[in-house]
Amino acid sequence: MNVRREHPPRERGRARAMCGDLAMGFRFAFSGGREGWVRALLTSVGVGLGVALLLLTTAVPNILDARHARESARHDFSLTPEEIPAADDTLVVAHAGSLWHERDIRGRLLQPEGARAPLPPGISGFPAPGEMYVSPALAEVLKSSGGELLRERLPGKIVGTIGEKGLIGPAELAYYAGSDDLAERIGHHSAVARIDHFGDIGDEGSGALDPVLLLLVLLVFVVLLAPVGIFVATAVRFGGEQRDRRLAALRLVGCDGGMTRRIAAGEALAGAVLGLVLGTGFFLIGAEIAGTVELFGVSVFPDYLTPTPVLAALVAVAVPAAAVFVTLFALRRVVIEPLGVVRTAKPARRRLWWRLLPPLAGLAMLYPMIGQGDGNGDFNQYLVTGGVLLLLVGVTALLPWVVEASVARLGHGAVSWQLAVRRLQLSSGTAARMVNGIAVAVAGAIALQMLFAAVQEDYTESTGRDPSRVQMQVDLTDDVDVAAAGRKFEKTEGVRDAVALSHTSFGDRRKDPEYTLDITVGDCAALRELARLSTCREGDVFLAESEVADYDAKLRELMAPGATVWVDPSYGDGEPAAEARWTLPAAVPAVNVREDSLQPHVTGLLVTPSALPAKAEPSLYGNVYVRVDESVPDAREHVRNTAAAIDPLVDAWSWTSTQRSEEYDTIRTGLFVGASAVLVLIGASLLVSQLEQLRERRKLLSSLIAFGTRRRTLTLSVLWQTAIPITLGLLLAMAVGLTLGVILLKMATVPLRVDWASVLAMTGIGGAVVLVVTLLSLPPLLRLMRPDGLRTE
Incomplete structure (x- = not known):
């Protein structure tokens, strides 16, 4: 091998020589027979897994844009308040959505009013x-054996499938059904409207995120991507021991130290380039699989997963550059001599001082952001991103020192323990690199979970409803007989009780009243769900008294016994109302509203049905409160079926004691989806790393077996070699995660509180991933522990 080089002129010759060294290393990566190819393949698979996830991240903007574009294209309510007159190009649309086992069903009823009526996309x-x-996903549900109840709710004949252009995801449940009686309901139901085109959702409902939600978004991206970068950096260092032997051979034939390092960087560059190719393949395969997967209610079409060109180009440049940098940095203090690598001797103790600099710098960057979450201003995105990254990178800097310092103090024990400890003492850096990614992921997850748990109350509000009293509420349309609907729900399978209540209002004048108050109508049993009635008979009227019922003298005079009022008075030139004259009975006793009333803010009069004049009945609209027997399978689905049978526009929904902000929930869902992808990457990368280390130790394991070492002892030693670093890594991750979490809580100006259950859960998940990977690596380990592994060429 000719290793002498000419350098005329000096600078150009030096650059040419460096490129030649990198090219030589590139060729070496694929030489060396089967060993070389296996080494290159392991490196490229590790890098490829990281590249696939990075490409997925670069596709996130396109995913969001595509979903928004699809939603905008099928938007079917006019944003202008003016009513559109019926014409040849108009369409009446009614929202008839529902739920199926708590999954949303997007339903629309359509009534075209002319030959040029706009056709929905898809x-x-x-x-x-x-x-x-129907959408393909809904068609599958309807065809399934468990879809009988849903088929009862949607009895229409399926005449076609909604195409991709009409759906935001392949798992979306949606349908369009025909109708011929929607036009007459315009103005009587908020879910019915006339349109002359689809689309133009614009930026409806959008707005700037508040500082804390913006902080959460930044942290989700940083915490999910940091482990990916670390895994890529770890993957390019696979095969370190064999590489060192090759570098020593190069020194023997005349290469100087700089050339050998550049050749090693060339080998890493080859693995990174092949990893880019494999990563692109993994990404394309994953994109196709993504069309069949739904995570936390989110699904995407494969064509959504189109990486942003600029970000994809950045990944293509950054990964090979990082491979070269990491390799040169790893070899900066390694002395490569013709007869071996000095690192195989007892290594010098790692220094702590410079490893503390990244986390301290991160804390310094985050310090100015403390208190910015209380409305004092927005967070500086660069300081937050840089500070969190430096803190997490600090884990990778500190972990090798922690592992080295800890294993150096470990004492004697069983043979398996001694083998593991001695191995770790000789190569603690390799063990730390394997654990780095999982430690960073756990540290970030702990900090994020602390922040999510702390701010959850700020984005959660009480609904004022008690699900232990009533489990479901059905909002009826105006033209439904409330009492009859109540009886239907009482007979529904899985319903223990149903309470029907109607509502209207009354005023002091027939038209344009100055004062108005509410009327709640129900039988005595229903009214007792609202107020404490000592006695009640049909025809009685009661005055609701509560803290929120602040009646002045004029209102009390309006509700005085014997007063004359007008039920459902008219306003301006609007549609005529009932304008029913009503003389209140001679006795209107005051009753106290229950603290656990089925309706919040009960005011005005509580009336039994026969007390109202007959002319007022058309003005009543109502609700049915349903108590569900949860022991009956699909009890809630039976309730929804009864509601749909009464009227497709009737809304049946479940009570909850609290409700969370939609923006907060969206960010939280994004975190879960991203964390699932990162966990898959963590497991796959750890498995590849474990297999690579076992492959490098094949001859050592075979030698020990040949000398009579028991398989059980060797297996336990390998398990100890995994357990010790991961335990130290998780402890360090807990410390860093708690520190970062406290800083984030101070930034968001929320009370300091450590959710130990979440901290231990995040740590346990990290440990479980490592345990699964270790168990999966046992079969290859047992195959490697054979005496014939000493055979060589």
Whole structure:
């Protein structure tokens, strides 16, 4: 091998020589027979897994844009308040959505009013009454054996499938059904509207995130991507021991130290380039699989997963550059001599002082952001991102020192323990590199979980409803007989009780009243769910008294016994109302509203049905409160079926004691989806790393077996070699995660509180991933522990 080089002129010759060294290393990566190819393949697989996730991240902007564009294209309510008159190009649309086992079903009823009525995206024609177009996912549910109840709710004949252009994801449940009686309901139901086109959702409902939510978004991206970068950096260092032997051979034939380092960087560059190719393949395969997977209610079409060109180009440049940098940095203090590598001797003790600099710098960057979450200003994105990254990178800097310092003090024990400890004492850096990624992921997860748990109350509000009293509420349409609907729900399978209440209002004048108050109508049993009634008979009227019922003298005079009022008075030139004259009975006793009333803020009059004049009945609209027997399978689905049978526009929904901000929930869902992807990467990368280390130790394991060492002893030693570093790594991750979490809580100006259950859960998940990887690596380990592993060429 000719290793002498000419350098005329000096600078150009030096650059040419460096490129030649890198090219030589590139060729060496794929030489050396089967060993070389296995080494290159392991490196490229490790890098490829990271590249696939990085490409997925670069596709996130396109995913969000594509979903928003699809939602905008099918938007079917006009944003202008003016009513559109019926014409040849208008369409009446009604929202008839529902739930199926707590999954949203997007339902629309359509009534075209002319030949040029706008057609919704994704369907080829308008369904006739009794017909419907359904999404592929909904079609599968309807065809399944468990979809019988849903088929009862959606009895229309399926005449077509909604195409991709009409859906935001392949797992979305949606349908379009035909109708012929929607036009007459415009103005009587908020879910019915006339439109002349689809689309133009614009930026409706969008707005700037508040500082704390913006902080959460930044942290989600940083915490999810930091382990990916670390895994890529770890993967390019696979095969370190064999590489050192090759570098020593190069020194023997005349290469100087700089050349050998550049050749090693060339080998890493080859693995990174091949990793880019494999990563692109993994990404494309994953994109196709993504069309069949739904995570936390989110699904995407494969064509959504198009990486942003600029970000994809950045990944293509950054990964090979990082491979070269990491290799040169790893070899900066390694003395490569013709007869071996000095690192195989007892290494010098690692220094602590410089390893503390990254986390301290991170804390310094985050310090100015403390208190910015209380409205004092926005967080500086660069300081937050840089500070969190430096703190997490500090884990990778501190962990090798922690592992080295800890294993150096470990004492004697069983043979398996001694083998593991001695191995760790000789190569603690390799063990730390394997654990780095999982430690960073756990540290970030702990900090994020602390912040999410602390701010959750700020984005959660009480609904004022008690699910232990009533489990479901059905909001009826105006033209439904409330009492009859209540009886239907009482007979529904899985319903223990149903309380029907109607509502209207009354005023002091027939038209344009100056004072108005509410009327709640129900039988005595229903009214007792609202107020404490000592006695009640049909025809009685009661005055609701509570803290919120602040009646002045004029209102009390309006509700005085014997007073004359007008039920459902008219306003301006609007549609005529009932304008029913009503003389209150001679006795209107005051009753106290229950603290656990089924309706919040009960005011005005509580009336039994016969007390109202007959003319007022058309003005009543109502609700049915349903108590569900949870022991009956699909009890809630039976309730929804009864609601749909009464009227497709009737809304049946479950009570909850609290509700969270939609923006907060979206960010939280994004975290869960991203964390699931990162966990898969962590497991796959750890498995590849474990297999690579076992492959390097094949001859050592075979030698020990040949000398009579028991397989059980060797297996336990390998398990100890994994357990010790991961335990130290998780302890360090807990410390860093708690520190970062406290800083984030101070930044968000929320009370300091450590959710130890979440901290231990995040740590346990990290440990579980390592345990699964270790168990999966046992079969290859047992195959390697054979005397014939000493055979060589």
